[in-house]
Amino acid sequence: MKTLKCDLCEITAEGETFEAWMKALHPHYNEVHVEVMKNSSHTKEDMEKWMAENKARFDAA
Numbered sequence: 239m240k241t242l243k244c245d246l247c248e249i250t251a252e253g254e255t256f257e258a259w260m261k262a263l264h265p266h267y268n269e270v271h272v273e274v275m276k277n278s279s280h281t282k283e284d285m286e287k288w289m290a291e292n293k294a295r296f297d298a299a
Contacts, residue, residue, distance in 0.1 A: 240299045245292055246271055256296045 241252045242259060249266050253259030267275055
C-alpha cells in the first residue's frame with residue numbers, strides 16, 4: 239500500500255495501485271478541488287499529462 243499526497247495540497251490518499259490511489263483521491267478532488275474538476279478549459283492532453291506525472295510520482299513512492 240502506498241500513501242501519496244494530493245498534487246494540489248497536503249491531503250494524502252492510499253492505494254495498492256495507481257488506479258486505486260486515483261479512486262481514493264477522487265472524492266477529495268470533488269470536494270476540495272471542485273474548480274479543477276469542473277474546469278472546462280482542460281483538454282484530453284491536460285488529463286493525459288496529469289495521469290503521466292502522477293503515475294510517475296506513485297511509481298517512485
